[in-house]
Amino acid sequence: MKRLSLIFTLFLLLMGTTLSAVSAQDAPEGTWFGTWPYRLPPDHHLNAYADGGPNTNLGNVYRELVELAPAFYIWSDDSYVPMLAESWGFTEDGSAYEITLRSDAMWSNGSMVDADDVVTTYALGKLTGWSQFNYIDEVEKVDDYTVRFHFIGEPSLLAEQLILREPIVADDTYGEYAARALELFETGVDNTSDEWQALLTEVREFRPEEYIASGPYTYTLDDVGDSYMTLKWQPNSIFSDQVQFGELRLWAGETDSTTPLVLSGEIAHSTNVYPPATVETFVEQGLRIITIPRGYGPAMLFNWNVSPWDKVEVRQAVALVINRDQNAFVTNGLGAVGTEYMAGILDSSVETMLPQDVIDQLDRYEYDEERAAALLESVGYSRNSDGIWADADGNTLSAEWIFPAEFADFAGASQDAIAQLNAFGFDITARALPWQEVPENIRNGTFELTIWSWGLASPFAARHFNNPLQRWVTALDDNQPGLGIPMTEYPYNGETVNLDEMINNINVGLDIEAQKERAGEVALIVNQTMPYVPLNVILSAEPFNTEKINGLPEDGDPILLNPTGRDHFIKYYILTGVLGPAS
Template sequence: MKHRFIFPLLISVALIIAACGGAPATQQSEAPTAAPAAEATTAPAAEPTAAPAEEPAAEPTAAPAEASADGKEFHGAWPYVLPPKGHYNSFVTDFLGFGIYQDLLETPLATYDWANAQFIPWLGTEWTMDEDNWFTVKLREGVKWSDGSDFTSQDVVTTFYLARVMSHAAWRYIDQVEAPDATTVRFHFSTPSSVAPRFILKLFIRPHSVYGELGERAQALANEPADSEANQALRQELTEFRPAEYVTNGPYKLDHSSITSSRLTLVRNEGGFNADKVAFDRIVLFWGETPDITPVVLSKEVDYATHGFPPATEKSFIDNGLRIIRPATVSGPAIFFNYNNVHLAKPEVRQAMAYAVKRDENGIVSLGESGVAVKYMTGFSDSMVPVWMSEGDIAKLNTYDYDPAKAEELLTAAGYTKGGDGVWAGPDGRLEFELTAPAEFADWSAAAENLAQQLTAFGIATTFRGVQFQQHVQDVQQGNFVLAIRGWGAGNPHPFFSYEADLLTFNPPVSPGPGMNFPFTQTVNGTEVDFNALITATAEGMDEEAQKAAVTELALAFNQLLPIVPLWERYGNNPALEGVRVASFPPDDDPIWLNPVYADNPVVILLMDGRLQPAN
């Protein structure tokens, strides 16, 4: 089979089509993508800076937009990590971080076309599933890294063995990577899985010229357990490694001298993949989260932004002549719990919280019509539930409709009573918690503030504190939180990826610290359930029906225990400026908009293949 390696995606695409007509915003999408992290920093947490959704949008503060001299400059936005904290090692936390635009720099082997349910070849030209569980990828020839070295199979081998050191999920399914020649890479599946090809084809490829010595040592340790002392020492060394420059294989490279606290510039990488196809000579990325980027968008200095903009801001964009593009994100914010807290470790307390909160109100306050309340509470998108579960099993799901009386019943049965001060308390003390969220994420901050108000009104005293968005990730990784707003779900049609975001990202070994400290072995209806094993089972083999059984079992267990509490699902409200630097974006009914904002970004694909053209 060539490069049409199909996920259990075909039915999901139709559901995504319906979602694309929806409203604004998303979640984990806003944050820079980060690999397993290093030690948390000790910078003090910031206070919230985002205004509530109903407040008026900021007025433009930047100068009116002007097209670049040659009309070939595209302007985007991303909250990259500012130097000196930000660095060029893309394997670890505090990498400078280009988010959706990283595809244009450390280009992977392929990306995904949601409309046609197939991969688009990038640095890989074709792939086959061979005998004895070998997955073979042929590589594109003639591609140069920005340091002048050739792109070869050695770059891929180095990338994957270092990914093993960093506990990348691909190594759940593969146990060997080899390069028979300079243009061929073979991956041996220890556990064949329909999700494994995406892990392989979507991983950013790093240069052997930069990471080669570490990669060779990682390969030499391949027969040792990933958690062996030698591998852990190498992981620490890789975490501390700081390349002198950022070497790329895509159509763009970083102009290192351009990095400021407000913007940076990517320039054409002659010799890089598709450098002869991209229509823009430069990409300017403006720095910042929602409050920072809003005035820059209003001043028409940004052509496209993927931040979570409040409804009032979106209206200002429209009034200012910007187009709003609304793709799905298949994700949203959720309440994450620190299981070291004796109260939050009890499922009755988590269930009571779900009943005590009006999720629809929380979504509307945060993102207007774009914040759609989660119904099924399975840990993955409601739109995917009918694809993966039978009607009979769906009927077993508790939708946790707003019911404060039921919440009171649960707490009473668990030994809690409501005190004279209106706060519930039990043998281990009062239900009184701090809730944190990334301060710069306008939608998440609004969700957290409203959630704290609702829980406090019910009798669970909750105080909201905003934390600088990069620090917040590290706080949760290190277990320095009680309640936190983080993202559930993932821009992928297979539930495995959603459960990875829900339960694996902020628990060891993926998390560098204790994270949620969620015990993966739980008791459900008197039976012991291993959540970690079930997550793996959801993606094992190529038999979709067998996977559906595992997904159903995990969804029912998740629904009962609520290891996290999903609040609402977000839709993108991405401002797009036409006629200044960009001629136009495809119409709303173009199939490209079926691609989710933060997984296989549609605008990045349009840039990569040259379909997005300059205004002049």
């Protein structure tokens, strides 16, 4: 797709050695000491469209320091600030959305960032099933730096955010596959065809040799070690002359393994969840704790393909016999709050996203053993001589619950929920797994009960419902059963509804009140059928070592309304040079 001009190519050839010398000389001297639970090669690779790539190993906090998105979102005033894009907006007739890229943005290999990169990004996004294509159907190159996204129906504010916050990949890396994908789309085949699946498999198995960056940092697989990986400064980014860190050192591991490194000063910032006693120790050591929204919490997930978890009465009974406030305290002390509304939307957003008449109808599932017992009895269960609930054939309400051993919050929430359920008469056994194996088991449907996140820090209700309902069902490949929830034929009030379509349509259009009404319909379905149990919501109490980091915002700064994860303030502050090494 991309063609560099002859003049520019000759310039690069002539200046290659000079650029290398300048790069080494001009790299900032500071080092950022962070952490992320990355994988080791060969499970660690550089393909952004496959598990084990940048989304896994850099996550939604660090990936954008390598591959920039068009814009960054500021929560305090609902605004976007430019990154790769210089302008964006809906077309006059509302049929499309346009972004225009900066003409001076460059990749680490010397190519210019242009419209071909965006088209490539979305061609493979369509092939791999991105949620953006619930709202758009065509991505058109208007000119070298302008791209038009055509809506399927009405314009969408959610589509706007998905477009502006999606990192753009290099056409130089993926262009061949993107060209083949675009040719495939022209034939009219869909994702069930052999041709589509064959190309998808090729893309998933592709292993780039170079991580081409538009951000000021990149790395090779040689930079990935057992203890930490290192992202190194590169000179070509539009932010290269602003950042103050010459490298980002990301220590491997989760809560248990990173705690001593935070205390020793080898980690200067961590997004991990630490128990209250550990946070108190951090404070005693002189570390600064900055609390920001985490935008999610742990949820008990059921495999609907395993009886009896497909029965709504059993799931409702489960929700009634877990004290969620207790579970929250075990999860993260005072840094977690038991879920109140049980509607699939984070409690902090319920009043702004749902109509009041819907809020008034929501079942709060307050702790009630008698009601839970009546629900189980209504579907043929009774307590046996051991006090365990069993059906008429003597089959007990038994299951194995898998949870990630390294995640202190999810492990604590799991063990507490299991203890409470067993005290009521369930027979649940716990099994701790390496954290990477839990999502793999969820995708493949090889579990009975488990725990993962619910909700999402987003100003759009559809994104809240997406996790876990779509994330672990419709967003998966066709050969992955996930939670086994029949999203397109969801059982509700004696009928079936297309819950997947209902979620996708929530934030279509620009009428906020209409969006609230549609969100209310989905919230009632989730609330009344309990497809999963949202246990609590976590706050992110993150340690910062001020002897290593300078430029942190004061408490109460509006930037701290940005939640951890995709919109974490550190990525914007690192890129713009606000954060730097302490003197």
